[in-house]
Amino acid sequence: MADGRGPSGNQSHTHEVATEVAPQVVASRISRRMASTAYRPVGMIFSMGRQSTNPSPTGGARAKLLAAAISLIREKGYAATSVDEVCGKAGVTKGAFFHHFASKDALAVAAVNHWSELDHDHFAAAPYHRFDDPLDSLLGYLDFRKAMLRGAAVEFSCLAGTMIQETYETHPEIRRACEACIVRHATEVESEIADAMKLHHIRATWTAESLALYIQAVLQGAFILAKAKGTAEVAAASVDHLRRYVESLFRRPGAKPDRKQGSSRKIESGAAPSRREAT
Secondary structure, three states, rough: OOOOOOEEEEEEOOOOOOOHHHHHHHHHHHHHHHHOOOOOOOOOOOOOOOOOOOOOOOOOOHHHHHHHHHHHHHHHOOOOOOOHHHHHHHHHHHHHHHHHHOHHHHHHHHHHHHHHHHHHHHOOHHHHOOOOHHHHHHHHHHHHHHOOOOHHHOOOOOOHHHHHHHHOOHHHHHHHHHHHHHHHHHHHHHHHHHHHHHHOOEEEEEHHHHHHHHHHHHHHHHHHHHHHHHOOHHHHHHHHHHHHHHHHHHOOOOOOOOOOOOOOOOOOHHHOOOOOOOO
């Protein structure tokens, strides 16, 4: 990662608010807030309470199959999940499966696309969007991600990140769907970073896009470590390091931190939802 130094080698960024760009940033944020709060999916309860991954008995066959696929693939992986298992968990026949999906690969692509929509709605309704300062929203996003790290890894890990590790060379259509899902989420975080850079006069060799992708890389790596270690603690520690790094990018060189890790406007852990499938 670039260290944020300009061509002269001196760090030129500052933590001061750029008042001349504030109206543009505020207008952009208000527009995004209106768009993100226009819809909240039925049944998605935003609390620390765990959501059931079992297919809803009232949903249609396609919805049940998608929910079952998401649950099983996150738990067992793509290769170890069979069509028969998906049908059994969904409570539908194989004939119903092939009515909706031409193959297991087609189901996987549809499941990732469905996950991407759930992911978008899930984070759009998160409480960190209420902050006026986009830097507070960005740090709140990281706090929100940390608060989600509860229970077993299957309960908070990413379907796209899980599946792409198995399929990136052998199943190009699935790889592309997983890439689109991860990049879409990174792009949504990128907008917060870009606003924060404008508002706080950040001029650096790194970009909002590169930082957004770096954040996703750390999060996906944290999920892998949680699976390897069998505990969410290592993932939470990784998010703590990530938060400190992001804070450092927005500080004036040599200045005392104006945000204390634990006293800044952080998202309360009780406000974060579980990331399990709700149908």
